[in-house]
Amino acid sequence: MKTTNIVKMSVKDKKNVRPVSKVRGMIHSFETFGALDGPGLRFVVFFEGCPLRCAYCHNRDMLDLKDYMEMSAKELYEKVKDYKEYFGKQGGVTISGGDPVFQPKFLLEFLKLCKKGGIHTTLDTSLMTSRAVLDSVRKYVDVFMISLKHFDDDIHKSLTGVSNKPILENIRYLSDKGAKIWFRYVVLPGYTDTRANLKALREFLKEVKFELIDLLPYHTYGVYKWKKLGLKYGLDKIKPPTMRKVLKIKKMLEKEGYKVLLNS
Numbered sequence: 230m231k232t233t234n235i236v237k238m239s240v241k242d243k244k245n246v247r248p249v250s251k252v253r254g255m256i257h258s259f260e261t262f263g264a265l266d267g268p269g270l271r272f273v274v275f276f277e278g279c280p281l282r283c284a285y286c287h288n289r290d291m292l293d294l295k296d297y298m299e300m301s302a303k304e305l306y307e308k309v310k311d312y313k314e315y316f317g318k319q320g321g322v323t324i325s326g327g328d329p330v331f332q333p334k335f336l337l338e339f340l341k342l343c344k345k346g347g348i349h350t351t352l353d354t355s356l357m358t359s360r361a362v363l364d365s366v367r368k369y370v371d372v373f374m375i376s377l378k379h380f381d382d383d384i385h386k387s388l389t390g391v392s393n394k395p396i397l398e399n400i401r402y403l404s405d406k407g408a409k410i411w412f413r414y415v416v417l418p419g420y421t422d423t424r425a426n427l428k429a430l431r432e433f434l435k436e437v438k439f440e441l442i443d444l445l446p447y448h449t450y451g452v453y454k455w456k457k458l459g460l461k462y463g464l465d466k467i468k469p470p471t472m473r474k475v476l477k478i479k480k481m482l483e484k485e486g487y488k489v490l491l492n493s
C-alpha cells in the first residue's frame with residue numbers, strides 16, 4: 230500500500246487558517262496611465278454599479294450590472310501591481326466607476342491589498358454610503374475624490390435620484406477625521422453654474438478642509454452610451470458651458486484662496 234505524509238491539523242491550527250475570501254467584484258474596465266484622476270500617473274479601475282442615477286452620467290454603461298468581469302480582490306491587485314514601477318512617487322491606483330462604494334466588501338478587500346503592497350489609493354466617489362462603510366474604508370484611502378453634485382436637495386434628487394444630505398454629512402465627517410479630500414464639480418449650465426448654487430458651494434467649502442477642487446465642464450461625450458442602451462437622455466437641450474463661464478468660476482474660487490484644477 231502506498232503511504233503518504235498526511236499531516237493532520239489540530240483544532241487550534243484549523244482556527245488559525247484564514248478562509249479564502251469568497252467576495253467577487255464586478256469590474257467594468259481599466260485604464261492604464263490615467264493622468265486626470267488623482268495625483269500623478271494612475272491605474273484607473275472602473276467598478277460596475279452606482280447608487281446614483283445622474284441625468285448627465287457619462288458612464289451610463291457601468292450602472293446596470295450587465296456588462297462586467299468578475300474577479301477577486303487578489304486577482305485585481307495582481308493586475309495593478311504590474312504597473313507599480315510606473316507610478317513614481319505620486320501615482321497609484323484610482324478606484325472609480327460607477328461608484329466603488331456600491332461594492333463595499335470588495336472595495337475594502339482591494340484597498341487593504343493595495344495598502345499592504347504600498348500602492349497609493351484614490352477613491353473616486355459620490356460618497357453616498359453608510360457611515361459604517363466609510364469607517365471601514367477610510368484608513369486605506371489616501372485621497373478621497375468626491376463629486377459635489379448640487380446643494381439644493383430637491384434639485385439634487387431630480388438630477389441624481391438621491392438626497393444630498395447623507396453625502397454632505399459624510400463629507401463633513403471625513404473632513405473632521407482629517408481625510409485628504411479633492412472635490413470634483415461639474416459645471417452644468419442652468420444647474421451648477423447658477424448664482425444660488427455657487428453661493429452654496431462657497432459656503433460649504435468654508436465648512437470643510439480639502440486640498441483642491443477640480444472643475445469639470447459638462448460635456449456630452451457619453452450621450453451615445455445612453456442611446457446605445459435605448460435610454461432617453463434627459464439633458465439633450467443643455468449645451469456645454471463656454472470656457473469664459475468656466476474660467477469665471479475658476480477665478481471666483483481662486484479668489485477665495487482655493488487651489489482649482491481645470492484639466493478637462
Ligand code: SF4
Binds near residue numbers: 282285287292328
Ligand atoms: S455618481 Fe458618477 S457614475 Fe454614478 S450615476 Fe452619477 S455620474 Fe454616473
